[in-house]
Amino acid sequence: MSGPVRPVVNRDNAYFFEGTAKRELRIQKCNQCGVLRHPPGPACPDCGAFDRGFVVSAGQGTVFSYVVHHAPQVPGKQLPLVIALLDLDEGVRMVAEMTGPVEIGDRATVGWNVVDDDLTLPIWTKVDR
Amino acid sequence: MTGRTLSGKAAIAGIGATEFSKESGRSELQLSVEAVRHALADCGLTPADVDGLVTFTMDTSSEIAVARELGIPELRFFSRINYGGGAACATVQQAAMAVATGVADVVVAYRGFNERSGDRFGQVSSWAAAQVNTNGLDNAWTYPLGLSTPAATVAMQARRYMHEYGATSADFGAVAVADRRHAATNPAAFFYGKPITLEDHQASRMIADPLHLLDCCQESDGAVALVVVSAERAKDLAQRPAYIAAAAQGSGRDQFVMTSYYRDDIGIPEIGVVGRELWKQSGLTPADMPMAVLYDHFTPYVLMQLEELGFCGRGEAKDFVRDGAIEVGGRLPVNTHGGQLGEAYIHGMNGVAEGVRQIRGTSVNPVADAHHVLVTAGTGVPTSGLILSA
Numbered sequence: 367m368s369g370p371v372r373p374v375v376n377r378d379n380a381y382f383f384e385g386t387a388k389r390e391l392r393i394q395k396c397n398q399c400g401v402l403r404h405p406p407g408p409a410c411p412d413c414g415a416f417d418r419g420f421v422v423s424a425g426q427g428t429v430f431s432y433v434v435h436h437a438p439q440v441p442g443k444q445l446p447l448v449i450a451l452l453d454l455d456e457g458v459r460m461v462a463e464m465t466g467p468v469e470i471g472d473r474a475t476v477g478w479n480v481v482d483d484d485l486t487l488p489i490w491t492k493v494d495r
Numbered sequence: 496m497t498g499r500t501l502s503g504k505a506a507i508a509g510i511g512a513t514e515f516s517k518e519s520g521r522s523e524l525q526l527s528v529e530a531v532r533h534a535l536a537d538c539g540l541t542p543a544d545v546d547g548l549v550t551f552t553m554d555t556s557s558e559i560a561v562a563r564e565l566g567i568p569e570l571r572f573f574s575r576i577n578y579g580g581g582a583a584c585a586t587v588q589q590a591a592m593a594v595a596t597g598v599a600d601v602v603v604a605y606r607g608f609n610e611r612s613g614d615r616f617g618q619v620s621s622w623a624a625a626q627v628n629t630n631g632l633d634n635a636w637t638y639p640l641g642l643s644t645p646a647a648t649v650a651m652q653a654r655r656y657m658h659e660y661g662a663t664s665a666d667f668g669a670v671a672v673a674d675r676r677h678a679a680t681n682p683a684a685f686f687y688g689k690p691i692t693l694e695d696h697q698a699s700r701m702i703a704d705p706l707h708l709l710d711c712c713q714e715s716d717g718a719v720a721l722v723v724v725s726a727e728r729a730k731d732l733a734q735r736p737a738y739i740a741a742a743a744q745g746s747g748r749d750q751f752v753m754t755s756y757y758r759d760d761i762g763i764p765e766i767g768v769v770g771r772e773l774w775k776q777s778g779l780t781p782a783d784m785p786m787a788v789l790y791d792h793f794t795p796y797v798l799m800q801l802e803e804l805g806f807c808g809r810g811e812a813k814d815f816v817r818d819g820a821i822e823v824g825g826r827l828p829v830n831t832h833g834g835q836l837g838e839a840y841i842h843g844m845n846g847v848a849e850g851v852r853q854i855r856g857t858s859v860n861p862v863a864d865a866h867h868v869l870v871t872a873g874t875g876v877p878t879s880g881l882i883l884s885a
Contacts, residue, residue, distance in 0.1 A: 371624045371643060373635030405636050405757065431655035431761070434704035435647045438618050443641040446704075451651060451756050459757050463640040470658050487639055 369481050370442030378408050381420050386486040391423040391476050393458055404458040425476035427452035427490070429468050430459060442481070450474070452490065462490040502776050505591035506729035506736035507883065509538030509722030510848040515685050515839030518612040519716035524556040526718035527607030528564040534720035539733035540601060547572035547602030549589045551582040551842060554606055561605065572599035578752060580792060580873025581765075583843030584881040588742035590723035600724065606844045607718025615714050616840075619643045630752055637754050646711050646793065648753040649875060650703035652761055653795035657705060660810030662798065664705055668696035669816040670794035670829070671709045671836055676822055678833025681859045685713060686837045710794040712835035719844035721851070737854040740779065740867065740884040743772035746877040753875045763796060766871060767803040769880040774805070777882045779867060781805045784882075786853065786862040787827060787869040788846040791834040796874045797821075804869070823860050831860040843872045850883045 375383055385392035394406035398415035409416055432450035440447060448464040452474055462474065472492050479489040511533025513519065513526050527550075535541060542565040548558040549572075558573040572593045576582035583606070590602035610616055624631060624638035642648060656662055675691040678684035691709060699708040729736035745768030749758045758764075774780055781804060789800045798812035806827060807815040815821075821829040832838045832849035839845055850868040852858040858865075865885075872879040 370641065371619070371621050371638040373639045374625065374627060374631040375635065376632060379632060379635055405633065431651050431658070433642070433647050433650040433654060434701070435641065435644070435650075436701045436704065438644065440619055440641045440643055441621065447641045449640060449642045449647065449651070451655075451761075461637050461640055461642055461754070461756065470654070485639075 368442065370487070372485060379406055382406070383485070385420070385422070386478065386488060389478055391425050391488055392420040393423050393454070393456055395419045395421050402456055402458050404460055421456070423454055423456055423476070427454040427460070427462070427474050429470050429472045429474060431470060432464070432468050434467070450490070462488065465489060465491045468492050500776065501591055501595055501742055502740055503738055504595035504726055505723055506726050506738045507587065507721050507847070507851050508724045508729045508732045508734060508736055509534040509540065510720070510851050511535070511537055512683070512719045512845065512848060513607070513717045515683060515715050515717040515841070515845070517685070517716060519609055523608050523613070524560055524564065526609070526716070527554070527556045527561055527605045527720070530607060530718035530720035531561060531565060531603050531605050534603060534722045537734060538722050540722060542567045544601045545603055546570060547590065547593050547599035549574045549576070549586045549602060549604045551575060551586065551606055552577040553579060554608070556607060572602060578876040578878070580790060580842045581876040581878035583790070583847060583872035583879065584742065584870055585744050585872065585879035587721060587723060587739065587847060587881055588744065588879060591739045591742050594723055594725045600728070602723045603720055604723065604844070605718065605720040606842050609716045610840060611714040611716050616645060617711070617714050633751055633754065644703065645753060646706050647703040649793040649795060650706045651756065652875070653705055653793070655761055656795060656799065660813065662813040664707065665693060665697065666798065666813040666816060667710050667794040668693045669821065670791060670797045671696045673822045674791060674830050674834035674837040677831050677860050678837025681833050681838060684833040684838040685715065686833065706793060709836070712792045712840045715839035715841060717839055717841050719841045719848055721844065721847055735855045735885070737851040737883040738885070739881060741773040741776035741882040742879070743769045743776065744877065744879045745769035745772065750877060755875070763799050763803055763874040765876070765878050766800050766874045766880070769871070769878055770804040773869070773880050773882050779882060783867055784827065784869050785865050785867065786831060787829050788850050788871070789829050790843050790846065790871045790873050791830055791836055792840070792873055797829065800871060800874060823862065828860070828862050831858055831862060846870055847881065850881065854883050854885050
């Protein structure tokens with residue numbers, strides 16, 4: 367297998383991958399109460415509404431934790447692979463593939479990994495301060 | 496036993512297992528059938544006595560297939576528990592509830608797999624991200640980005656835990672050293688006669704930094720089965736009963752499978768849910784436990800369990816495990832069979848069997864006055880636990 371594992375997409379998460387195709391990092395927003403949520407779902411846990419929208423993230427975040435994956439091989443990835451948990455400035459947390467080493471507290475900015483015509487994934491780079 | 500409680504109403508009467516290996520040379524169904532036969536023989540029952548079977552959702556051998564091979568005539572109760580290794584103690588809970596209510600009389604919980612020679616859990620399980628269900632959708636946030644092995648998902652939590660509380664890789668290593676010390680004197684363990692030192696742990700290769708190879712459980716072939724009957728019936732069978740003083744399941748707020756990363760504290764509160772119910776149901780406390788069998792797929796989760804279960808305060812497990820405290824002779828021996836790092840990875844069911852052996856007094860690493868044994872199932876996922884009592 368050459369490419370990465372592909373996501374299962376349905377009507378609850380399609381907005382995210384439709385966003386990455388346009389180089390937009392989208393965060394689900396409740397149109398009723400305005401709360402942001404990631405990962406998304408069809409119902410707002412805060413107010414119960416089924417009225418789901420999104421905002422486009424500024425694509426900046428802070429490393430909450432990270433792992434350096436050495437083994438086994440991962441489809442479509444070069445090892446060692448750095449994967450982080452980022453606290454986005456908008457207030458949600460997201461799993462993030464990184465382009466290089468990071469430490470907790472580092473700042474990161476989003477970029478794009480165009481896998482093929484049907485799939486673009488976010489890939490993040492540490493911001494030097 | 497008054498009122499609406501499960502406590503004390505059922506017991507594990509029989510235990511059975513195959514050998515634990517890296518290549519069993521036979522089918523997963525055969526392994527499970529062998530283990531069930533051993534467990535029934537252990538307590539003097541036969542397949543004709545069995546009217547209930549419970550296993551993991553992940554098990555590849557259906558209850559009806561096992562019943563056919565064993566010649567069990569009719570089943571009145573069959574059930575499966577989801578969420579990987581989190582199911583281990585819950586299979587016993589299901590069986591206990593069935594026999595306590597009279598829904599069934601003899602229920603066998605089983606788990607059998609070729610998890611080393613067949614589908615290896617340590618590899619990238621791409622199927623998990625292809626499931627057309629909510630678990631598959633959850634994995635859309637991790638697998639495509641390369642976070643796709645159990646070790647890596649736990650390493651993410653371990654790194655933050657180290658950052659928050661000052662725990663080190665060597666603190667995790669204390670678990671590996673204890674497990675392998677206990678396995679070294681257990682002839683059934685894959686690592687029988689092969690203890691390790693903390694230096695061995697530290698020198699082992701990185702799998703998912705901060706996790707070394709020796710922080711990770713084995714991949715194993717084998718099966719374990721447990722026979723559950725009512726407390727009354729257990730008294731008449733061949734072995735000393737291990738009474739089920741408490742049995743609980745637990746899932747935390749904003750729970751995911753191995754990737755519960757979105758709650759403020761990314762620990763393992765699901766086992767805290769289990770622990771609170773176990774203490775309430777049994778009327779016991781951590782101080783009453785002479786030992787514990789704590790699910791050890793990855794060493795950091797043993798430290799985090801000690802905290803969630805109330806054996807020590809948050810962030811204090813690194814001090815708790817020092818100086819052999821979790822080894823035989825220490826203040827809370829853990830995983831006296833060698834755990835899943837040392838004995839075998841049978842999805843936690845071999846840990847339940849060890850709890851039973853300690854209650855019987857037949858463990859190869861006996862703990863004095865082991866009248867109560869706490870056993871937990873896999874964490875990082877919706878999980879379960881048991882307190883077994885003499």
